[in-house]
Amino acid sequence: MQCKIDVTGNMVTAFLDGEIDHHTAKDLREQIDLAIEQHMPANLMLDFRNVTFMDSSGIGLVMGRYRNMQQFGGKVHILNPSPSIKKVLRLAGMDRLAAIENN
Amino acid sequence: MQILNQFKMELPAKSANESFARVAVAAFIAQLDPTVEEISDIKTAVSEAVTNCIVHAYKEKMGYIYITVRMLAGGRISVKIKDKGCGIPDIKQAMEPLYTTAGGERAGLGFAVMQSFTDKLTVRSAVGKGTTVLFHKQIRSRQ
Ligand SMILES: Nc1ncnc2c1ncn2[C@@H]1O[C@H](COP(=O)(O)OP(=O)(O)OP(=O)(O)O)[C@@H](O)[C@H]1O
Ligand SMILES: [Mg+2]
Numbered sequence: 001m002q003c004k005i006d007v008t009g010n011m012v013t014a015f016l017d018g019e020i021d022h023h024t025a026k027d028l029r030e031q032i033d034l035a036i037e038q039h040m041p042a043n044l045m046l047d048f049r050n051v052t053f054m055d056s057s058g059i060g061l062v063m064g065r066y067r068n069m070q071q072f073g074g075k076v077h078i079l080n081p082s083p084s085i086k087k088v089l090r091l092a093g094m095d096r097l098a099a100i101e102n103n
Numbered sequence: 104m105q106i107l108n109q110f111k112m113e114l115p116a117k118s119a120n121e122s123f124a125r126v127a128v129a130a131f132i133a134q135l136d137p138t139v140e141e142i143s144d145i146k147t148a149v150s151e152a153v154t155n156c157i158v159h160a161y162k163e164k165m166g167y168i169y170i171t172v173r174m175l176a177g178g179r180i181s182v183k184i185k186d187k188g189c190g191i192p193d194i195k196q197a198m199e200p201l202y203t204t205a206g207g208e209r210a211g212l213g214f215a216v217m218q219s220f221t222d223k224l225t226v227r228s229a230v231g232k233g234t235t236v237l238f239h240k241q242i243r244s245r246q
Contacts (some may be wrong), residue, residue: 022154023118029208053125053143055150059210084143091219092212 001027005035010042017050020058029061036068044069049080058085059092066097077101108134108174116161116168116186124170125149131172132180135242144220145182145240151213152184152236158205160188160234178242183235190230198226
């Protein structure tokens with residue numbers, strides 16, 4: 001799965017799109033990690049506005065990126081999750097690791 | 104237990120089928136007129152169980168996933184997802200939140216999600232024989 005990645009200043013934003021599951025998570029992970037490695041941003045924004053489905057593979061994706069960002073003190077922000085995505089994120093306690101924001 | 108309607112399918116354990124499996128189950132139960140949240144909960148639980156078959160049960164050897172969806176009296180549905188894979192040695196431990204044998208990219212939350220998004224979850228497993236996950240969910244929007 002392709003995801004659009006924007007870099008501005010000290011911020012990398014990944015616009016996730018469609019369904020996040022075990023099948024699609026691998027591509028997303030590779031693209032996001034490449035951007036993290038290249039830019040070492042202070043903030044990683046994961047924009048969920050166009051995500052229609054997510055299961056625990058998506059939790060693994062967010063947790064893994066959180067760990068990678070932590071290595072150099074970077075922060076993860078979760079933007080615009082739908083109610084169903086928020087339900088999965090909350091269950092996993094992701095709201096304690098990353099700020100959930102709407103814009 | 105009265106079965107009002109039933110749907111069975113078997114799929115090879117390929118990750119491309121994860122999306123098909125949850126959409127097929129959702130399409131079948133659509134006749135009960137579930138809410139958006141109920142559909143989403145069921146799709147998520149199906150996705151967890153099917154993914155576990157692919158990632159864990161058939162890690163070493165390819166096999167099939169067997170799915171049975173039943174509509175029961177009063178708007179209750181049951182979903183059974185079965186594999187003939189490696190089995191789980193300690194089910195209680197496997198179901199603990201954050202427990203995973205996969206490491207790295209897996210959160211170990213699949214069973215926790217299934218438990219939280221369904222009304223009742225039962226797991227049976229035998230090492231070397233396979234695993235069966237059965238869950239029930241009440242569709243409340245039904246009159
Ligand atoms: N069908 C199965 N066959 C064999 N082992 C399984 C099966 N389902 C689950 N397991 C075992 O139970 C553990 C916990 O499963 P669970 O779905 O909760 O977490 P996970 O799959 O490891 O991670 P996540 O679901 O968060 O990506 C797995 O790591 C695996 O060892
Ligand atoms: Mg799992």
